[in-house]
Amino acid sequence: MKFATSEIDAIPLHVIDKSDLEDWCKGQEPAVRTWIxxxxxxxxxxxxxxxxxxxGRPRMALAGFGDTGSRARGRFALAAAARALPAGSYRIEGGLPAGDPETExxxxxxxxxxxxxYRTQTGAAAxxxxxxxVDARKVETIAAAEALTRDLINTPASDLGPDALEDACRDLAEAFGAQITVTTGDDLLERNFPMIHAVGRAATEAPRLIDLRWGDAGPTLTLVGKGVCFDTGGLNLKPGSSMGLMKKDMGGAATVLGLARMIMGLGLRVRLRVLIPAVENSVAGNAFRPGDILTSRKxxxxxxxxxxAEGRLVLADALSLATEEPSDLVISMATLTGAARVAVGPDLxxxxxxxxxxAQALGEAASAVSDPVWRMPFWEPYEKMLEPGIADLDNAPSGGFAGSITAALFLRRFTAGARYIHFDIFGWQPEPAPARPKGGVGMGARALLEALPKLLGA
Incomplete structure (x- = not known):
């Protein structure tokens, strides 16, 4: 996933807007026009x-760029050509008709x-x-980070439980000189992370909280990612049809690790902290139960x-820790609710x-880099839905209404008034699309990277 290293023998590639094709052809030799x-x-x-x-050797190649309407219905128009072109090296002649060259x-x-x-597969060979x-280093860094996110989400829980997720964090820390500490198993109770412990204690691999720090200058940024490596639903067991994709329930952790890799790889001037509660929500005799009342870190x-509804529990303890020291911005990312998918589908x-x-900075950045986001409301009147009476909070309000909003409101209770953004992502591409094969995918990370200078005033 790197650019070609030399222009020697690279095939000229003409990227052509549909509306410009006729005029472009008029400027070509008769043999070229006839071939087209x-x-x-x-x-x-x-x-x-x-x-x-x-x-009979390639003289040039043409890549269709569609028109304004067709591009508005998708993303990465140039990537569609990359999949269709034969193997070889290509250099763009005359630039792109429209769009952002860096994103394309x-x-x-x-x-x-x-x-x-697990199986021999290949992407585009061109x-x-x-x-x-175009800043090659920046684009290659972002591509490598997205590949990390995708690999983590795509790996099944048999090979990516809490142990392996910790290993991935340690590999990332080592690669960029970051510091990492991990609190595991019963030490979570001793260090006051009771809800992380409760959710993960029934699994074979011990629950843990991963804490990575990088950078010693600039504004402070804390990323918190849901790391539920597999979610059976616990004693409220999911049906099989709902459990099939639960290897991706650590998509929030995978996405913040991808964003962290972008930040570190680009050497941004920021003091970065990444917190990942890594657990498996499993079933055993010591599993937490419906009706239990847990006391959080806060x-x-x-x-x-x-x-x-376990993801909000592990995130709550991690968010409490995140806001115990000053941070200019706290961001949580999680594959948290099916309600979000019903509301906006898999692409937003x-x-x-x-x-x-x-919100404005994120929206503008998302449009600029083709990483679509959509603002949802912290709707204050729904706060009462979180209050069951027997305890301070209810982890799963009854009624089925506003599930994504109430989950976000739940998390906000643990942020101590910090400047806070919460993403409720899907982390999965259900059908193949240009630059996005079916499977795990990062969502929102590139928009955040683009917006960081405004968000952090850096």
Whole structure:
């Protein structure tokens, strides 16, 4: 997932807007025009054509860029061409008709991704020479971070439980000189992380809280990612149809690790902290039960009305820790609720914030880098839905209404008034699309990276 290292022998690639095809063809030699007309090339997104020279070798290649309407319906138009072109090295001639070259080039690199741990698979074989004006280091760094996120989400729980997730964090820390500490098993009780312990204690691999720190200058940024490596639902056992994708329930952790890799790889001036409560929500004789009341790190008591609403419990203890020291911005990311999927579907990353400036900066950044997000409300009138009476909070309010909002309100109770953003992501691409094969996918991380200078005033 890197750019081609040399322009030597690179095939000229003309990226053509559908509306410009006729005029472009008029400027070509008759043999080229005839070849294009005979092939029926229409410049639709994903359509490519290799034009040979007199000896049959590639003289140039054409890549369709569609039109404004077709591009608005998708993302990464250039990546669609990358998948369709034959293996080789290509250099873009004349630039792109529209769009952001950096984002389109990132899409090309991401098109090369394939999860091949268990089966031989390949992504796009066509390589791209980095165009002039595009920051190759930045694009390659983002692509590598996205690949990390995807690999983690795609790996099944048989090979990615809390132990392996900790190993991935340690590998990342070692690669970038970060500090890491891990609190595991019964030490969670001694150090006052009771809800992380309660959710994960029934699993074979011990629950833990992973704490990574990097950077010694600049504003402080704390990322908190839900690391539920598999979610059976606990004693409120999920049906099989709902359990099949639960390897991705650590998608929040995978996404914040990808974002952290971007930040560290680009050397941003920031003091970064990453907190990941890593657990498996399993079933055993010591599993936490419906009706139990847990006392959180913050001291708030929580009535358990559904053991399948466990992600907010482990995040609550981690968020309490995150806000015990000053931070300019706290961000949580989690595959938290099915309600968010019903509300916005699999392609949008819904987020919550009380800060209109944060929301505007995120929206603008998301549009700029084709990483769509959607603001959701911390709706104050729903706070009463969280209060069951027997305890301070209810982890699963009855009624079925506003599930994503009430989950976000629950988490906000543990942030001590910090400047806070919560993402309720899906972390999964249900159908293949340009630059995004079916499987695990990062959501919101690139938008956050783009917005960080405004969010942190850096």
């Amino acid at each position: 007309e005979s092939a029926g090339f229409t410049a639709e997104i994903g359509r490519v054509l290799v034009v040979p020279d007199a000896d 080039c990132l899409g090309w690199l991401l098109a090369a991704y394939a999860f091949d741990r 390589q791209l020479v980095c165009p002039e004006g 001291g708030l008591t929580v009535e358990i009305n559904n053991t399948d 990353a819904p987020f919550y914030t009380d800060d209109d400036g944060v």
